[in-house]
Ligand SMILES: NC(=O)C1=CN([C@@H]2O[C@H](COP(=O)(O)OP(=O)(O)OC[C@H]3O[C@@H](n4cnc5c(N)ncnc54)[C@H](OP(=O)(O)O)[C@@H]3O)[C@@H](O)[C@H]2O)C=CC1
């Protein structure tokens with residue numbers, strides 16, 4: 001499944017929409033420290049935003065920044081009518097309380113959909129803002145005419161940013177959902193049941209073909225930087241290639257879709273005014 005191509009199509013549509021409606025969407029992005037996956041994200045995001053006509057205000061703060069200073073920055077953007085979306089890159093350094101930061105962002109400006117209010121709306125199948133990666137995965141599947149309704153969906157990973165919201169979206173789409181994690185026993189036995197397998201562990205190339213059944217749809221969320229500088233996912237792409245019916249590459253799969261959804265949500269927020 002070619003996420004890069006679909007993301008490009010979505011970005012072109014957004015560009016037209018922004019131009020036609022005379023919008024100037026503005027997104028504030030805050031990165032603390034230097035998590036490698038976050039750095040990839042920030043770079044690609046800036047590029048995409050610029051082409052669409054979305055203005056980004058970027059803050060790269062040192063890992064030593066105090067929690068109060070970070071909160072003050074968020075409050076400032078909450079009040080600023082010219083800013084439509086606020087995104088704080090996760091993970092944050094251990095010295096900062098991630099939950100407190102997520103709570104501080106106004107739910108109306110929460111382009112990541114991580115605020116408890118927005119997660120609650122999602123869980124109750126009345127979403128306001130959606131986490132970008134799971135939303136991007138749903139769009140990618142829809143594009144390839146893969147309907148999760150009634151399917152056995154297995155998710156590996158239960159993080160707040162991928163696994164949990166993914167489970168909620170899949171449940172809303174009428175899938176039968178299994179969420180697995182590091183304490184799961186007999187992981188391969190569970191993943192082999194999957195019609196659709198979504199992997200977000202952060203463990204480079206952890207799952208090979210022995211973890212799937214013939215004809216499964218495999219979505220690889222992982223973005224891992226190897227020592228030689230190359231980027232790989234959480235599944236062994238080569239191994240799965242002959243056995244999966246559909247497979248997302250890394251790079252070029254879920255990553256670009258995440259960015260496209262972030263752009264889409266920012267434009268949606270700007271349109272809501
Ligand atoms: N392409 C994109 O747009 C995005 C990519 N990413 C990438 O996706 C990956 C996952 O990110 P994220 O969800 O934030 O990661 P986290 O580290 O927050 O969560 C990883 C999850 O995987 C589980 N896990 C770890 N090891 C194993 C194992 N051996 N067996 C089973 N489960 C395991 C953990 O279990 P437990 O809860 O028990 O610890 C945890 O639930 C990373 O590579 C990240 O860079 C993330 C966001 C967006």
Ligand SMILES: Nc1nc(=O)c2c([nH]1)NC[C@@H]1CN(c3ccc(C(=O)N[C@@H](CCC(=O)O)C(=O)O)cc3)C=[N+]21
Pocket residue numbers: 037038040041044087088089090091112132133161223231250251252253254255256258259
């Ligand atoms: N608040 C928050 N929201 C996030 O959504 C979030 C986050 N924090 N922290 C970090 C992770 C990681 N993440 C990525 C998104 C896109 C690519 C991406 O564009 N990947 C390209 C890489 C291409 C390249 O540059 O080589 C691809 O896979 O093709 C990577 C990683 C979002 N995350």
